[in-house]
Amino acid sequence: MKLMLFAPELFLLLGSLVLFLLSTGKVGGKTARAVTLTLALGSVLVCLACLRHEGTLFFEAYRIDFFSQLIKLVIVLGFSVVLLFSTELKGVDDEIRPEYYLFLTLSTLGLLMLVSSVELLTMFIALELSSYSLYLLVPMRDDRTGVRMQMESAIKYILFGVVATGVMLFGMSYLYGLTGTTYLVDLLPRLHQMMGSPAALIAIAMVLGGFFFKLAVFPFHSWVPDVYQGASNETTAFIATVPKVAAVAMLIRLTALATPEGQAIVTMLIILSVCSMFYGNLVALVQTDMKRMLGYSGIAHAGYVLLGLVTMQEVGYAASLYYIAGYLVMNLAAFLVICKVSEHGENLAVDDLSGLHKRAPLLALTLAVSMFAMAGIPPFVGFMGKFMLLTGAFKAGHLPLVILAAINTAISIYYYLSVVRVTYSASPEDRPAVLVGGVSKMVSVALVLVIIAMGLLPDQLLELATEAVRAIL
Amino acid sequence: MDFLIMNSMGFPILSALIFLPLAGALILLCIPGDTAAKNWTMLVTVVTALVSLPLYWNFDASTAKYQFGEHASWISALNINYTLGIDGISLLLVLMTTLIMPLCVLGSWRYIDKRVKEFMICLLLMETSMLGVFMALDFILFYLLWEAMLIPMYLLIAVWGGPRKVYASTKFFLYTLAGSVLLLVAIIGLYLDQGTFSIPALMGQDYSTTFQIVVFLAFFLAFAIKVPMFPFHTWLPAAHVEAPTAGSVILASILLKMGTYGFLRFCLPITPEATILFIPYILWLSVVGILYGGFTALAQQDMKKLIAYSSVGHMGFVTLGIFVLNQQGIEGAILQMINHGITTGALFFCVGMIYERTHSRELDAAAGLGKYMPVYVSFLAFFSLSSLAFPGTNSFVGEFMILAGGFADNKIVTAFAIPGAVLAAAYMFRMLQRVAWGRPVNPDHSGILDLNVREIVTLAPLLFFVFWIGLSPEPFLRVMNVSVTHLIEQVGFASDGAVSVAKLMIP
Numbered sequence: 018m019k020l021m022l023f024a025p026e027l028f029l030l031l032g033s034l035v036l037f038l039l040s041t042g043k044v045g046g047k048t049a050r051a052v053t054l055t056l057a058l059g060s061v062l063v064c065l066a067c068l069r070h071e072g073t074l075f076f077e078a079y080r081i082d083f084f085s086q087l088i089k090l091v092i093v094l095g096f097s098v099v100l101l102f103s104t105e106l107k108g109v110d111d112e113i114r115p116e117y118y119l120f121l122t123l124s125t126l127g128l129l130m131l132v133s134s135v136e137l138l139t140m141f142i143a144l145e146l147s148s149y150s151l152y153l154l155v156p157m158r159d160d161r162t163g164v165r166m167q168m169e170s171a172i173k174y175i176l177f178g179v180v181a182t183g184v185m186l187f188g189m190s191y192l193y194g195l196t197g198t199t200y201l202v203d204l205l206p207r208l209h210q211m212m213g214s215p216a217a218l219i220a221i222a223m224v225l226g227g228f229f230f231k232l233a234v235f236p237f238h239s240w241v242p243d244v245y246q247g248a249s250n251e252t253t254a255f256i257a258t259v260p261k262v263a264a265v266a267m268l269i270r271l272t273a274l275a276t277p278e279g280q281a282i283v284t285m286l287i288i289l290s291v292c293s294m295f296y297g298n299l300v301a302l303v304q305t306d307m308k309r310m311l312g313y314s315g316i317a318h319a320g321y322v323l324l325g326l327v328t329m330q331e332v333g334y335a336a337s338l339y340y341i342a343g344y345l346v347m348n349l350a351a352f353l354v355i356c357k358v359s360e361h362g363e364n365l366a367v368d369d370l371s372g373l374h375k376r377a378p379l380l381a382l383t384l385a386v387s388m389f390a391m392a393g394i395p396p397f398v399g400f401m402g403k404f405m406l407l408t409g410a411f412k413a414g415h416l417p418l419v420i421l422a423a424i425n426t427a428i429s430i431y432y433y434l435s436v437v438r439v440t441y442s443a444s445p446e447d448r449p450a451v452l453v454g455g456v457s458k459m460v461s462v463a464l465v466l467v468i469i470a471m472g473l474l475p476d477q478l479l480e481l482a483t484e485a486v487r488a489i490l
Numbered sequence: 491m492d493f494l495i496m497n498s499m500g501f502p503i504l505s506a507l508i509f510l511p512l513a514g515a516l517i518l519l520c521i522p523g524d525t526a527a528k529n530w531t532m533l534v535t536v537v538t539a540l541v542s543l544p545l546y547w548n549f550d551a552s553t554a555k556y557q558f559g560e561h562a563s564w565i566s567a568l569n570i571n572y573t574l575g576i577d578g579i580s581l582l583l584v585l586m587t588t589l590i591m592p593l594c595v596l597g598s599w600r601y602i603d604k605r606v607k608e609f610m611i612c613l614l615l616m617e618t619s620m621l622g623v624f625m626a627l628d629f630i631l632f633y634l635l636w637e638a639m640l641i642p643m644y645l646l647i648a649v650w651g652g653p654r655k656v657y658a659s660t661k662f663f664l665y666t667l668a669g670s671v672l673l674l675v676a677i678i679g680l681y682l683d684q685g686t687f688s689i690p691a692l693m694g695q696d697y698s699t700t701f702q703i704v705v706f707l708a709f710f711l712a713f714a715i716k717v718p719m720f721p722f723h724t725w726l727p728a729a730h731v732e733a734p735t736a737g738s739v740i741l742a743s744i745l746l747k748m749g750t751y752g753f754l755r756f757c758l759p760i761t762p763e764a765t766i767l768f769i770p771y772i773l774w775l776s777v778v779g780i781l782y783g784g785f786t787a788l789a790q791q792d793m794k795k796l797i798a799y800s801s802v803g804h805m806g807f808v809t810l811g812i813f814v815l816n817q818q819g820i821e822g823a824i825l826q827m828i829n830h831g832i833t834t835g836a837l838f839f840c841v842g843m844i845y846e847r848t849h850s851r852e853l854d855a856a857a858g859l860g861k862y863m864p865v866y867v868s869f870l871a872f873f874s875l876s877s878l879a880f881p882g883t884n885s886f887v888g889e890f891m892i893l894a895g896g897f898a899d900n901k902i903v904t905a906f907a908i909p910g911a912v913l914a915a916a917y918m919f920r921m922l923q924r925v926a927w928g929r930p931v932n933p934d935h936s937g938i939l940d941l942n943v944r945e946i947v948t949l950a951p952l953l954f955f956v957f958w959i960g961l962s963p964e965p966f967l968r969v970m971n972v973s974v975t976h977l978i979e980q981v982g983f984a985s986d987g988a989v990s991v992a993k994l995m996i997p
Contacts, residue, residue, distance in 0.1 A: 389641055394638070394640065394667070395635075396634055396638050404678075405568070407674065407675065407678055408568065408681070408682075411679065411682055412682055416679075419675055423671040423674060423675050424671065427664075427667060430663070430667050434660060434664070438648060438659070441645060441648050441649050442648045442655060442659070476565050476566060483567070
């Protein structure tokens with residue numbers, strides 16, 4: 018049945034209509050949140066039900082395969098987790114909370130549509146739907162600092178975003194000009210014939226640029242620290258996690274275009290990967306704001322993810338997918354702690370976590386697990402993911418890249434460890450205890466368990482990822 | 491799988507040893523109360539120790555194969571398996587680990603008074619990962635446990651440590667992690683070359699010399715930091731001084747052995763050619779470590795620091811024994827690993843006991859304690875004698891074998907190590923003299939109580955082993971004999987140069 022193919026998107030679309038109607042009336046944030054949460058959990062079920070569907074829609078512009086369905090599931094799971102732990106939405110005025118939830122849902126909808134798009138314009142529209150909703154979420158933070166930091170961030174976000182999309186659109190026009198089609202299926206064989214030509218390479222590189230922006234790959238990273246800092250904690254939790262999954266999925270789809278003779282693209286990816294890793298990790302070393310630090314660490318992680326793409330092989334793509342799914346979980350765990358520890362929705366400095374193991378033992382443990390996982394220490398998912406990425410890249414013959422990535426692991430441990438150090442070794446002084454609700458506790462335990470389980474038993478998930486990647490190659 | 495004798499004991503004994511402490515730690519999460527937590531941890535560690543004993547009775551000393559083997563597929567996509575097994579090299583290390591852990595719990599009974607439950611969980615997690623490291627026959631399993639160990643050890647120092655705990659724990663973590671990131675790259679390199687992560691299957695393969703050298707260097711960096719060999723030792727004194735007693739004991743007795751175990755298990759059989767190429771440098775580094783450790787220990791005022799530097803010296807003897815590459819040297823080195831674990835562990839307990847009473851580890855502050863603590867000083871005397879390799883104690887046997895092996899191999903290098911033994915006597919007697927008798931005028935120690943029963947029970951088993959190994963080392967040497975011979979064959983056969991063959995011919 019054709020309807021089932023579009024069911025997850027349709028479900029979220031109807032849901033956002035409901036939210037839209039709610040936002041026109043006088044509805045408080047609590048109701049809006051309840052509706053959105055129901056919507057999110059419902060969409061998880063719908064996505065699960067549609068996991069194995071396959072087919073095409075809208076004149077072949079929209080493809081449903083295991084790859085897209087799996088990514089959709091991951092995206093709505095991430096969406097649900099963000100909603101589950103952002104119980105109070107501290108940084109946003111109660112009046113505009115229904116709108117906030119509306120745009121959050123729309124952004125997720127855009128991401129769902131993005132991963133199924135196999136036609137350039139559809140891709141573009143889906144990407145913009147998700148991006149513009151996100152741009153709007155940033156300035157919705159209340160003006161606590163009095164310097165309108167959130168506005169500055171929003172302006173930066175939108176300007177950088179528009180430039181990145183412009184670059185992407187320009188690249189798409191090249192692709193169309195070269196091949197005469199916007200459908201990836203037709204594009205692929207025609208592009209292969211002219212793989213040596215610089216025009217084709219530049220076109221692909223530019224199109225990739227749009228997604229590099231989403232994933233925060235060097236040199237499209239400069240929005241990250243400011244937006245992370247300016248947006249409210251809950252918004253950042255979303256921006257830092259969910260869209261990156263979709264971005265990786267699309268990068269995989271597009272990089273597959275360049276195979277097999279894409280040596281220039283590979284070289285470009287290697288350079289970007291190395292730059293991202295070093296830039297992200299080195300700058301993160303000196304950060305004092307928790308979210309800025311995670312922002313720079315995110316740039317470094319984007320570099321790691323590219324390790325999988327440079328292999329141009331199924332194994333590498335699957336490893337990238339696995340890694341970004343793991344990153345989603347690790348990062349969500351970190352942001353859960355930030356959202357909970359931040360009393361009124363203010364930004365947290367690393368020092369604000371002092372003595373967290375006395376103020377909230379479970380949060381301290383969650384944070385420690387998340388930090389060690391991101392640093393790539395076993396038995397957590399960060400290690401397993403990194404190990405697979407390194408193995409894949411090594412196998413594809415990129416030994417120098419592997420060594421540089423390994424060195425980066427050693428660099429990054431310092432700042433992750435300093436967070437753990439503050440939580441466990443520093444005294445809380447007069448900082449208050451942190452109250453954590455029952456649901457948030459359950460979510461944080463679940464995240465910790467998932468981080469460990471993905472690190473120790475990756476077999477099943479890796480198989481799923483490989484199967485998904487095989488569906489698009 | 492011809493290298494593995496599958497376990498036939500009716501239950502998977504090695505897995506049981508790994509998972510018992512882990513399960514204990516999980517159950518401990520739900521046990522309220524500090525005393526209950528201590529009792530429970532004591533129970534778990536004692537049971538683990540008891541379960542490990544049959545390993546010795548059922549060990550077949552006539553084969554170099556890995557015994558009590560277990561094998562299960564773990565991550566099939568990458569051909570990673572859950573393979574466990576122990577041979578003569580790892581058997582004693584496993585037993586030492588299981589036997590020392592109950593003592594660590596006992597030794598921290600009063601020392602740890604805050605966050606007791608978390609402390610005990612960390613101890614149990616340490617036990618799981620340490621045992622796993624000695625048993626793992628799959629490289630990824632090994633690496634996973636090797637790295638995972640850093641987390642509980644870091645917390646042991648960072649949460650329950652002394653005043654400079656932040657500095658010490660961070661340094662420990664950064665140093666050891668930085669050392670082992672390239673180890674992972676080397677492991678992946680080996681995998682891509684051979685298509686397997688199985689450690690025994692990677693041994694004795696025909697790698698090119700360049701490849702061997704690169705892999706060896708990556709291995710060496712990781713293991714030399716763990717040992718620690720001069721000049722990678724600087725994390726050790728800091729970590730030892732700040733760690734709580736149990737942390738110091740685990741660090742000295744077991745963690746350091748992982749470095750030397752790594753040399754024996756990986757460097758020698760997997761990259762024999764590179765090993766032989768690097769032997770001269772490593773031997774000299776060992777000698778430098780022995781002398782440097784001895785001289786520095788001689789100058790210390792802090793007793794923990796003194797013992798920490800003495801460890802650098804003692805571990806120098808161990809690496810010397812390993813890299814002279816003959817039967818006596820390696821057997822002596824393995825025995826010395828055990829000896830160092832027993833003796834240095836005991837000495838750290840001794841320092842911890844003083845610290846609990848006087849809240850100081852300064853030699854001057856402890857001067858003259860012997861008058862008030864006669865039992866304590868008797869223990870300290872025996873352990874100090876053992877540490878300086880006094881005949882009749884365990885270290886004498888080990889050090890003698892290492893030196894005998896050394897002289898058979900290279901007289902000049904070994905001759906340079908001899909002053910190390912003299913230095914050991916100097917710094918140990920200096921400490922013993924101070925604590926037992928002190929100066930004409932000593933700080934006031936009135937009111938300080940001698941050891942209680944718990945503390946005597948902590949030290950007595952260690953003293954028992956000091957004399958057992960010292961007087962009759964045969965039961966310990968017997969189990970490692972065949973494995974060591976096999977190891978030397980692996981190095982000898984794989985290296986094609988006549989040099990190495992000639993090396994083995996030297997009586």
